[in-house]
Structures are given as C-alpha cells and as structure tokens.
Amino acid sequence: MKGALVPIAMLVCLTACDDMSNQAKQRHYAPAVGPAAVPSNTVEYLDRPSQAPPVTLELLERGQERFRIYCTPCHSELGDGHGMVVQRGFPPPPSYHTEHLRQAPVQHFYDVMTQGYGAMYPFADRVRPEDRWAIAAYIRALQRSQNATDGDISADRRGALE
Amino acid sequence: MPAIFRPSANLAAAVTLLALAGLGVGGVALWWLWPRTDYARHVRWPVGQPVPFSHEHHVAGLGLDCRFCHNSVEVSATAGLPPTTTCMTCHSQIWTNAAVLAPVRLSLASDTPIAWNRINDLPDYVYFNHGIHIAKGVGCASCHGEVDRMALTYKASSLTMQFCLDCHRDPGPRLRPKDQIFNTQWQRTADTASPAALMGEYHLRNGRRLTDCSICHR
Structure with missing residues (x-):
C-alpha cells in the first residue's frame, strides 16, 4: 500500500501538465482604470503637428498606394466621388475636380483626413501623418490628371497617346 | 468426459x-x-461571431483592401482587428437599420468593443510578427487562404510548427512580388520573378537563419 503512494502522487502531479499553449499573461487591452486621460499641453501621438514633406516621385507612389486602400471605396480611383461604397448608397463626396477643391490648399486635404468632414469619418487612426501628406500630394496629381493639356506631356511620350 | x-x-x-x-x-x-486531423485543429471550420461579417462581400464584392481594416499589418506584430469606428465609417450611412448590425451600433453607442471570437490562435510560446512577413514578401493568403471567398471566416491552415517550417526551410517559392502581397487570388505565372530572384530582392540570403529556434521561440 505504501509503495503505491509515490506513483499515485506522481500521476496526480501529471494532471497539472498542459502544453503551455495558453499561458497566464497580462492582457494589455484589459480596461484596468478606464481610458487614460491625455495630459494637458500635449497632443495625442498620431495628431502631432506634421509639416508637408517635399514632393517626390516616391511620395506620390506611396500616396497612390495609400489612396487606393483608404480613399477609393468612396472617392473612386479617379477622385470623382463615385466609388463602390457610394454606388451602394453612401452619400457621394464632392469630386476633387471642382473649382473649389482645385483651389483648396494641400493643408485642407490633410485636415479632412485627420478630422473627417461631413459624413466622412476621421482617418487619423488608420493613416499616419506622413501618409496623409502622401495622399494629399497624390490628390493634387489626380486633379492635374483630369485637367491635363498637351503641354503637360513630355515630348518623348506624346507619341504614345496618338 | x-x-x-x-x-x-x-x-x-x-x-x-x-x-x-x-x-x-x-x-x-x-x-x-x-x-x-483538420477536424480537431478546427481547420476550415467557421467560427460563430457576434456579427456574421462576410469577407467575401467586403473584399471580393466591394473591393476593400485588407489594410482598410487591418491597418497595422505592415508595421506591427498584429494585423489589427478594426475598432467599431472602422465599421461605422460606412455603416453610419448605409444599412443603418439592419438588424444584423445592431451589435455594431450598440458597441459604438456604449463605447464597448465588439468581442470577436478568435479564429487563428498561435500557442503563447510562439513569437509571430505580421509586419516582417509582409515586408519580406509573404502574402496574406499563404497562411490565411482565400479570405475573399469566405462568407464566414475560418482558419485556412493548420498553423502547426510543421506548417511554419515548410516555408521557413524553403521560403523562395512562397514569396510574391511586392504589389501582389494583398491579392489573395494571385498565382505564380511564367512572368513571375524566380524564387531565387525574389529571395535576393527581399534580402533573404538563405533559409538557414530562418530555422533558428530563437526566430520563433523567444
């Protein structure tokens, strides 16, 4: 009888074994004390002031990529405001090619992305400040593309259109 | 007898x-x-959710990019599960009375996140980072399958150590050109750069370091 005690105790210990797939840890989204208050005289990280970077081809390509992810569902690839979600009933946003928006400063597009406008939600939580500038630059390129003249095409590429 | x-x-x-x-x-x-078995591993087994969200409708139907909702996937360990405001970006205006979206509206009104049920769960002793896989040319579909064909979302791969090692031992054939990473329907064609060329493009010298224990177990 005494001899059986040790094996039985070992078997009982084995019941505590698992494969450690789920380990005790602090869940960092567990609301311990509610949302943290933003200290005075500070801004939230994503809303730090940001200066417009110089326009480069790299910036425009980044802007095009980000525009296609976050903007085309409503504004469409052309920027005319007839995106797929608008076709499904979302209130149409204005076209970028109106005189009003063609005259608007780049800062306007940046601010709309940061704060939202009308039915459009803010995108500050999804698009980083650098990317917002890139998208704004790409919107400028879109506006130019819809009002381009022969003079905008370099001489060596003009033949491709004829 | x-x-x-x-x-x-x-x-x-x-x-x-x-x-x-x-x-x-x-x-x-x-x-x-x-x-x-795939059955015990819950592969291809749709998980019940508070809202029966359809990737098929939103991705294949509307053409939303993965990153519209999973916006931290390129720079973070986790792909990012969208907050309720992401849903309400559109659903504040369309399908506003749909009964199926009631939990979304309640979530926004009560400032309480929707408790989605996890589909892909790696063991806690595995270190996994989405950002580096995207940066090195691994497409979403390589692990998550054809998400744009999933009316209800399910786990598409076993996600076992064997599954990870199959690729870590020989990543070349699974790599994609940079502009096809988020295209779940992409297939390698004759024009695609060779596996060796893609390995070079993404600066993966050889698979040797990718099978170090400490790459995944830290």
Missing part, C-alpha cells in the same frame, strides 16, 4: 484475441492521429 468447448471455439478465441489486439493498436493510433 465431454469436451467443454466445441471445435468452433478455436475460431472464436482467435477472432477475440485478434479483435482485442486490433482495438489496442487502433486505440493508440486514434489517440495519436486524432489531434492531427
């Missing part, structure tokens, strides 16, 4: 012994095989 057993009992005894042995072997085989 008459015989206790008739001659046919010989057969019964043999069959019984064989059946017992078979039960033993079969039992062990089942015990070993069962956790390795």
